[in-house]
Amino acid sequence: MATPQIESSGQLPPKDASDGEAFSRWYTTAIRRSELADYFEPVGGTMVIRPYGFSLWENMQAGLDKRFKATGHKNAYFPLFVPESFLRREAEHVEGFAPEVAWVTHAGGEELHERLAIRPTSETIFGHFYSKWIQSWRDLPVLINQWANIVRWEKRTSFFLRTTEFLWQEGHTAHRTAAEAQEETMRMLGVYADFAETELALPVVRGQKTAAERFPGAVATYSIEALMPDGKALQSGTSHFLGQNFAKAFDITFLDQDGARDFVWTTSWGMSTRILGGMIMAHGDDSGLVLPPRVAPTQVIVVPIPTRTEAETEQVVDAVNRLLKELDAAGVRAEADWSDKRPGWKFNEWELKGVPVRLEVGPRDLKNDQVTLVRRDTRAKEQVGVAGAAERIQALLGEVQAGLFERARAFRDENTHTAEDYDTFKNIMENQRGFIRAFWCGSSECEARIKDETRATIRVIPEDAEADGSGVCVYCGQPATTSALFAQSY
């Protein structure tokens, strides 16, 4: 008999975030065994998002899409193929993306005149159309988002975090003034932060990227950064102020109210399936996933407890069905596991899948008109009256959501250090990792050397950098221009 693969052997490896390899094994196994996703070995670096994972993504999409529409954006769908000449129109853009591109060279039985890139991002395609659609100041702003698949050929692969094909949304907007475009850039950064914290219980730090980490073609890039249990930072959403760079490359001009013709100011911003990986890493434990209730495909799993008599069975079935109905009416996503497996097996299985609340309905409890609730995050157990169960569950889901966020925030805060000198800095990176707030002189050289020597990069100049006051560069000792947030990145 063949050796069973780790992921089907029943036991997860422990979530040991202090050991990179062990942590990665936990992550990969938890994702496979909970059936979130699977690798597609025949094409290295690609994956399938299975129904359970996709349902999670659908809930996340709904939460984001609602926010985009509330801020005036509309969805559209732009072409997958980017002619090579389009990429070349913006010098930094092609330099940044060309190495990762997948090229279509033949189609319909013929060799193409010009190679077509599978979109690695769509600034150029949007630019082409905006140049056609925008004529007058009356046409502005243009606020369009698309949900799409993206291809970037990556050497390393990790479920959700880094795959050659991934799903994302990309917003592309055009404005009359620099100020409006800058405001939009910051608005969408705020939308991402609110989404990550409210829906995914993922505390984030907002700020601006340095030149070294800027989006190719952008004037300024902002991101939200989340701290993972292994002390590395995950860039979880980016918002770019593109200035007039793409407007000039694609000749996007408008006639202003005063009759003058000018280039528009554009932005772009994106969040991808990558953040799903961040959410899994942040909240999961030795038993598997722990999903925030707001996005969990199943919020409550109802497990009927075995009975001895037909009368008891009838009682349990009735109670389960009544509770499912009440939960459904209350807008709670609940389902019952009626399979013929033992309760212990079911508990493990649904813990692995990260369902936030388990509802046990058994004959003994029912005798006292009670049922049992178990939280996935803390495993706290409570008995509640059948009549008040649905209401209690709604409250409990809110408590789990808040609890996950608080726990992640406490972890983030405990692992956010300050380093006034380089020895302290190196020491933290060697022994603890996490976020380090330190002063920086603004030179790319110091930034690069710190990276070479410690793996830490500047994740962002945090929004509240000024609160840190002034000091000297942690690397070179020259007067600092700002405080910066360092970490090793994913």
Add this chain to the structure above:
Amino acid sequence: MATPQIESSGQLPPKDASDGEAFSRWYTTAIRRSELADYFEPVGGTMVIRPYGFSLWENMQAGLDKRFKATGHKNAYFPLFVPESFLRREAEHVEGFAPEVAWVTHAGGEELHERLAIRPTSETIFGHFYSKWIQSWRDLPVLINQWANIVRWEKRTSFFLRTTEFLWQEGHTAHRTAAEAQEETMRMLGVYADFAETELALPVVRGQKTAAERFPGAVATYSIEALMPDGKALQSGTSHFLGQNFAKAFDITFLDQDGARDFVWTTSWGMSTRILGGMIMAHGDDSGLVLPPRVAPTQVIVVPIPTRTEAETEQVVDAVNRLLKELDAAGVRAEADWSDKRPGWKFNEWELKGVPVRLEVGPRDLKNDQVTLVRRDTRAKEQVGVAGAAERIQALLGEVQAGLFERARAFRDENTHTAEDYDTFKNIMENQRGFIRAFWCGSSECEARIKDETRATIRVIPEDAEADGSGVCVYCGQPATTSALFAQSY
């Protein structure tokens, strides 16, 4: 000054369905001017779906997705890239699709060992994973759908109807028995028919394809066919019984309850943005689109009528805002056009965009506590009291939806002919077109000759073919095996 393009010259060409070129000009111009879509000339055959068109597609997606979930299906996302060797595993499949494939040959700066097809359909990819995921009869059925982009390199291009990249959903299911798979195939054909008729007001004929029109690799293909105003048929959704063909090609087996190992039985079914084109052709008129209320992005456009005094303005603004609120509360998608254009300009613009109901709010009407409603389809006008307006609008939207369906059904019925002999058949195809029900001997040769001589193909063997009784083949005069539905196809 440059000559304005037709689509921006204010006037649509008339919808003259008797002249193919004129009809196509109407279709293309109506789509461009209403801002549903635009061509992407740099990559022939591709298009962008603009926000107005995409909003329509989102509403259609919601209507379909709801039906898929109600019939037990779950969504997932499978990889875009299909290795060439995958396509080759099913002989008919590769023969059918290879000529239309776009190939990725280089990626990440290197030439690939094996060419990758951009998915022209995903039976092979699903097959690969189903072979991994399905072990036992307990794993069956597997009922998965995905919403995805598809690439088929086409020479001809027409908005929505035929583009190299398009959006669709593809369902792929695996079953324990042939009977269950066959049942699923028919269930989904029924879902498509119900969706087309209920949501899009598009009457369809269901039936089975002949061998010549079968999906490459299927045992049986079923489709729904809609009759367009020019007398041509549009295949609007297909459902395939794949037998064990893909199960054998991808080794998808399961251990049955009795311990025997057997191949699963699979189905696949798809509906694409193409049906959006059918809906536009079926309902539009000389003034532009006419959208069925159930999927229209905006169901009611509120046009404030100019006022002479400030008191009047205040009255109109108040009434419009109150009505918008009431409509929103009633679940009606309404918006007001507050732009500074003349009412006549607005009427034309929103008629072009096909908004089902116009609500005019003016000072004269308001004096009598009234507003004016205008149906887009019949242009019938009515005055209603302000207090009852929201309720009346809800009913009116239902009337428009039913009216569009009835009109399309009457057209379909009037243009469904029977032909007992080939002269009649040819005569109909030359002078009227439409659907022709005629007896057929079952030979592919007769089918091919009829196509060569008249352009008519067998769209389907209709579900109710037996009701036609028996007869002789309309082409060769031999005893017929069935009645068939002929038409020239899109």
